[in-house]
Amino acid sequence: MKSWKAWAKLHVYQKVIFVFVALVIPYSLINLWMNLEGQKYVRGDITDSTQSNVNFYSRQLDDQMSFIRNLQLQLLNEPELQKLNFLGKQINEFDSIQLVNRVRDRLIANLNSSDYLVNVGVYIKSFGRTISTQSGITPVPNAEYDVVAGYSELQPSRPLYYRDGKLFFLASANNAAIIAYFQLSVPRFEETLRPLVDRYGDSGALLADDTFRSRISFKTKDEVVKLIGDRIDAKMPDQPDASFTVRSGKQTYLVTNSRISTLGLTLFTYLNQNELTGQLRTFNIWYIVLSIVSIVIIVLFSFSVNLMIHKPLKRLIVSFKILEADSLIRSTGIRPNNEFGYLYRNFDQMVQRLKLSIRENYEQKIALQHSELKQLQSQINPHFLYNSFFNIYMICRSGDMEQASEMARRLGSYYQFITRSGKDEAHLVDEYRHALDYCEIQSIRFSNRIEVEADELPASCAAYEVPRIIVQPVVENAFEHAFENGRRRGHVYVRAAFENEVLRISVEDDGGGLQGEALQALQAKLAHATEAHEKTGLINVGRRIRLKFGETSGVFVSRSEQGGLKAEIVIHFSERGY
Incomplete structure (x- = not known):
């Protein structure tokens, strides 16, 4: 749930990028998987191909050695050789020469039958000589006799004999009375191994016995050969892995082997895997570049x-x-x-x-306010003017000239403010003074039965401009509706406060005021003053203030703590409506 909320908070471009990455990542992973599987398949193919190549050469060697071995066994059964062994030193010179020449001819024929042979010879114990293609007829002891002297007929399963860098096939007959020895060409073996590894730089091949001590090698490194020997020692010697890897330093070598049963040897080759899979590394590099x-x-x-x-x-x-x-x-x-x-x-x-x-709407509202103000000015109650003049007359009759003078001054100031044309706004100090003039006139009119208590206007807001005639109608409402019968004594309280760019002027009375549903109806009208169609009274004042200073300003009414009605003008100067 939280993840969905986090997703919903992302910008559109972030979502697009996430979707793009989500599409690219599976493609890259599939590409990586295909690349790895392809490399694995190619490596397997290379290993199988190398193993097949080794098996092919080992079979060729095995066939050649089997052929040579058969020649050797056939040689031991030659009649001339058996006769020469039977007669030994008792043979006369003529027969000896004939038999020896026939044996030599057979030895030469065997030598010429295979490129892997460099010398073919026999040792005849009773004759006391060795006969070979290299040394001819030589009495024992001699160098060739030393080779066969250590041969044991108890080890027929090991016909191959390796000594002083020379490789021999040995076979005996008649309880070792006749020993045939075929010397194999080590360079020829090396030539046979060459095609296996010659095309690679870091590679080698060797023929080794089960003990891994006697061996013929080509292009080998001692450290790699030692690692192969350690691996063979760790396994069963007669059951080596067909292929395995060894690591020398930072290089890894693929080792393949194949058994040559006739020789009792195993053909090993090793190749540097970096050379085998060099092209695959190129693919890896290209994959990294692609990534x-x-x-x-x-x-x-x-x-x-x-x-x-x-x-x-x-x-x-x-x-x-x-x-x-x-x-x-x-x-x-x-x-x-x-x-x-x-x-x-x-x-x-x-x-x-x-x-x-x-702009058009604002101008229309201003024009509407202007017309409403003109209409309000034209709706001045003539009874108020008549009553004021009558009160001045009665005061003059009573001889109180000072009060008559004050009444006339207040009345003149009052009508001067109302009838002034030009600006639709006035300084707050003038607007407040106009309301106080009205209070004084009404106090004199009601013979001081209604006392007015008014605060001084805070000096910090005196110069602020407000729509004209917004305080006096609120005060007039208190006099007209709170003291309708005109007989009881009462009080009117005018309070002014200014704080944080908010002006509050409240007018309270202790008269009867509005009750219950009437008060609620008035509050509802004032809450929607901008939609009302009344042109006079509190509704008009509230609408004009809201049009000027916004919805948080206006006229608000409630029950007063004095027992009557409390009407409060609230103006937020920081939130002007224009």
Whole structure:
């Protein structure tokens, strides 16, 4: 739930970017998965191909060695060789030469049958000599005899004999009375191993026995060979893994092997994986480049969305907020030739139309206020003027010239303020003095039966301008409605306060006042004073104040603590309605 609220608070451009990233990430992950799976498949193919190549060469070697081994076994069964062994040193010289020559011919034929042979020979114990293609007929002991002297017939499963860098096939017959030895060409083995690893720089091949001590190698590194030997020792020697990896420093090597049963050896090759999968690393680099490019595209897309959508939209929203704050001065001032340009132009046109409408409406309201004021001035009660003159007459008859003079002065000041033409506004001090003049006139009229207590107007607000004739009608309402019978004594209290740019002038009386539903009806009318059609009295005053100073200002009525009605004028000068 919280995540949805957080999503709802995001800006439009942020949501667009999130959606874009949400679409790009699965694509990137699928691409990464396909790349990894492809690399895995290619590595498997390379490993299988390398293993197949090793198996192929090992089978070729096995076939060659099987052929040589069969030649050796056939040699041991040659009649001339058996006869020579049987007669031994008792044979005459003529027969000896004939038999030896035939044996040599057979040895030479065996030598020429395979490129892997460099020397073919036999040792005949009873004859006391060795016969070979290299040394001919040589009495023992000699160098070739030393090779076969350590041969044990108890180890027929190990026909291969490695000594002093030379490799021999050994086989015996007649309880080791005849030993055939075939010397294999180590360089030829190396030539056979060359095609396996020659195309790679960091690679090598070797033939090793089960103990991994006797071996023929080509292009090998000692540290890698040692790692292979350690791995073989850790496994069953007769069950090595078909392929495995070893790590030397920062390099990883793929090791493949294949058993050559005829030789009793295992063919090992190792290749640097970086050379095998070099192209795959290129794909990895391109994938990283693609990922970086994707990130750059996302960043550029974010900036472009922010520049082309968010900022123009934010500028338009700011303009709307300023307009919402009752300010019609601001204009977007931008005319791009796109969709936002269309919105900006129409926004400015709307603001201009609003300005025009408000100006027309304001001027109409001012004209209405002016006409209402003129109408109010024309509605001066002639009875008030008649009663005032009659009161002056009666005071003069009584001989109280000072009070008559004061009455005449107050009446003159009162009508001078009412009949003054020109401005529709007056300084608050003049408006307040006009209301007090009215209070004095009424006090004299009622023979001082109604006492008026009035506060001094705070000096800090004396110079403020207010609509004319807004205080006197409120005071007049107290005299006319609170003391309608004109017989009882009463009090009128006029209070003035000014604080935080808010003016409060209250008029209270201790008369009968309004009761119950009548008071509620008056309060309802004053609450909607701008909609009322009355042109005089409290409603008129309340409407004029609200049109001038806004909805928080106006006239408010309530029950007074003195027992009568309390009418309060409230003006917020900081919230002017124009």
